[in-house]
Amino acid sequence: xxxxxxxxxxxxxxxxxxxxxxxxxxxxxxxxxxxxxxxxxxxxxxxxxxxxxxxxxxxxxxxxxxxxxxxxxxxxxxxxxxxxxxxxxxxxxxxxxxxxxxxxxxxxxxxxxxxxxxxxxxxxxxxxxxxxxxxxxxxxxxxxxxxxxxxxxxxxxxxxxxxxxxxxxxxxxxxxxxxxxxxxxxxxxxxxxxxxxxxxxxxxxxxxxxxxxxxxxxxxxxxxxxxxxxxxxxxxxxxxxxxxxxxxxxxxxxxxxxxxxxxxxxxxxxxxxxxxxxxxxxxxxxxxxxxxxxxxxxxxxxxxxxxxxxxxxxxxxxxxxxxxxxxxxxxxxxxxxxxxxxxxxxxxxxxxxxxxxxxxxxxxxxxxxxxxxxxxxxxxxxxxxxxxxxxxxxxxxxxxxx
Numbered sequence: 498x499x500x501x502x503x504x505x506x507x508x509x510x511x512x513x514x515x516x517x518x519x520x521x522x523x524x525x526x527x528x529x530x531x532x533x534x535x536x537x538x539x540x541x542x543x544x545x546x547x548x549x550x551x552x553x554x555x556x557x558x559x560x561x562x563x564x565x566x567x568x569x570x571x572x573x574x575x576x577x578x579x580x581x582x583x584x585x586x587x588x589x590x591x592x593x594x595x596x597x598x599x600x601x602x603x604x605x606x607x608x609x610x611x612x613x614x615x616x617x618x619x620x621x622x623x624x625x626x627x628x629x630x631x632x633x634x635x636x637x638x639x640x641x642x643x644x645x646x647x648x649x650x651x652x653x654x655x656x657x658x659x660x661x662x663x664x665x666x667x668x669x670x671x672x673x674x675x676x677x678x679x680x681x682x683x684x685x686x687x688x689x690x691x692x693x694x695x696x697x698x699x700x701x702x703x704x705x706x707x708x709x710x711x712x713x714x715x716x717x718x719x720x721x722x723x724x725x726x727x728x729x730x731x732x733x734x735x736x737x738x739x740x741x742x743x744x745x746x747x748x749x750x751x752x753x754x755x756x757x758x759x760x761x762x763x764x765x766x767x768x769x770x771x772x773x774x775x776x777x778x779x780x781x782x783x784x785x786x787x788x789x790x791x792x793x794x795x796x797x798x799x800x801x802x803x804x805x806x807x808x809x810x811x812x813x814x815x816x817x818x819x820x821x822x823x824x825x826x827x828x829x830x831x832x833x834x835x836x837x838x839x840x841x842x843x844x845x846x847x848x849x850x851x852x853x854x855x856x857x858x859x860x861x862x863x864x865x866x867x868x869x870x871x872x873x874x875x876x877x878x879x880x881x882x883x884x885x886x887x888x889x890x891x892x893x894x895x896x897x898x899x
Contacts (some may be wrong), residue, residue: 500577503536504535504536505534505535505572506536506537506538506572506573507530507535507536507537507538507571507572507574507575508537508538508539508541508562508565508566508569508572508573508575509527509530509540509577510523510540510541510542510544510554510574510575510576510577511523511542511578512524512542512544512545512548512553513542513543513545513553513575513578514546514547514548515546516619518758518791520577521542523537523540523542523577523723524760525577526575526577526602526756527540527604529599529606530575530863532606532760533602533605533606534609534734535573535575535757537575538570538571539565539569539787541561541562541565541779542553544772548578548584549584550584550734551583551584551587552587552588552591553576553580553581553584553588556591557633559588559591559592562592563593566594571594572594572595572623573594573596573597573819574578574592574594574597575596575598575599575602576596576597576598576599577598577599577670577817578598578599579599579600579761580596580598581632582631585598585631586631587596588636593834594676598629598757599759600761600763601627603622603629603757603760603764604623604624605763606781607623608620608621608624615657615675615678618671618674618675618678619675619764621667621671622668622671622672622675622763623631623764623766624665624764624794625668625671626668627761627763628664629661629665629668658679658685679773694747694749695746695749695779695780695866695867695870695871696748696751696777696779696780697736697750697751697778697780697782697863698751698774698775698778698780698781698782699711699752699753699781699782699784699883700756700775700781700782700783700799700808701756701783701784701785701786701795701821702755702756702786702798702799703755703757704755705786705789705795705818705819706786706797706819706851707755707784708752708802709733709818709850709851710782710816710818710850711734711750711752712831713850713853713856714736714750714856714859714860715736715750725853732751732752733749733751733752733774734749734750735747735748735749735750736748736749736750736832736863738863738867746871748863750868751774751778753774753775754772756798756802757798758795758798760798761846765802765805765806772802772806772808773806775786775803775806775811776806776807776808776811778808779811779812779816780811780812780863781803781808781811781813781814782813782816782868783796783799783813783815783816783843784816784818785815785816786818786819787817787818787822787823788818788819788822788823789819792817792839796838798866800838800839813841814845814862814863814866815838815841815843815845815846816847816859817829817846817847817848818850819849819850820847820848820849820852820854820855820882821852821854829847832846832848832854832855832858833847833858833862843847844862846858846859846862849896
């Protein structure tokens with residue numbers, strides 16, 4: 498008998514459709530499940546050419562999953578891919594227990610982790626939009642409550658319509674509140690622009706060590722943990738850098754939410770206000786977990802989301818973090834080099850936010866870039882400012898009186 502305080506047990510299911518980078522061990526889904534407070538007890542994978550329209554997997558595989566869940570005492574089934582509302586409903590009927598997909602799991606984690614008013618609003622909007630497509634499943638117990646003879650609809654349908662309207666109104670209210678938050682963020686950004694601050698945003702795959710690096714650079718105490726989605730709320734701090742001329746320069750550094758494979762579009766849309774920090778930055782620090790064998794695929798996923806939020810054109814500096822966890826045989830020859838990313842040659846710096854190795858190199862590079870940006874801005878301003886008077890005291894204008 499399972500301990501009441503123990504985490505609910507879950508069976509993980511993944512289907513290989515022959516696409517690249519299939520996670521055969523369902524490692525990431527397992528991490529997501531644990532982050533959400535579930536304990537994976539079994540993993541099932543299978544190959545298919547295409548999803549079954551009714552059950553996503555075949556009926557034989559569904560029976561196998563049901564038997565495995567009964568044998569292990571699991572109370573929930575988790576799919577690594579997104580399920581349609583119909584597939585989810587059919588699976589729950591066939592298996593006799595809750596079935597959730599990767600999208601719902603990520604939404605659940607975001608709901609648990611959101612701390613700020615803005616973060617909670619963004620998660621609420623994404624959850625409402627997700628649930629609005631699944632009302633029939635939620636109210637399937639009312640299907641028996643149909644109207645009398647010859648009558649269509651009845652209480653069940655009325656309840657669904659009522660809920661649909663309530664969710665629609667809640668979505669509208671949440672969007673309005675988020676619009677206000679977005680305006681406040683824009684005001685803050687304009688204030689930073691007026692101060693001529695050089696804005697740097699940290700981006701990267703979840704658990705790449707962005708918050709640990711952020712804390713190491715600004716000596717802050719932003720929440721950092723070795724888990725998925727430790728940070729949801731954007732934190733911005735001033736980072737003091739000594740430049741080559743010794744004058745010193747202060748830049749604005751923002752830590753943002755981590756990305757993940759198949760990040761639900763609804764979440765990207767809902768977190769637009771937060772992710773806008775990245776799109777409006779002068780420089781993106783693309784943080785990569787150097788010790789993760791799948792770092793290349795993770796970088797590609799980050800690039801995909803950056804494209805979705807209109808931030809692909811922002812200059813990037815790649816930071817390979819967790820150097821302390823890299824095998825001695827695989828350590829780089831130099832702490833700074835260049836790498837090709839989607840046809841762009843980018844500067845790359847290797848660091849360990851944990852031990853501090855490579856951080857002086859990173860700070861120097863940030864100082865150099867901030868200095869160059871300031872000089873470019875000054876040159877632009879001097880080019881654009883009109884000279885009020887010529888040498889003879891008259892107006893210096895290209896126009897002359899004929």
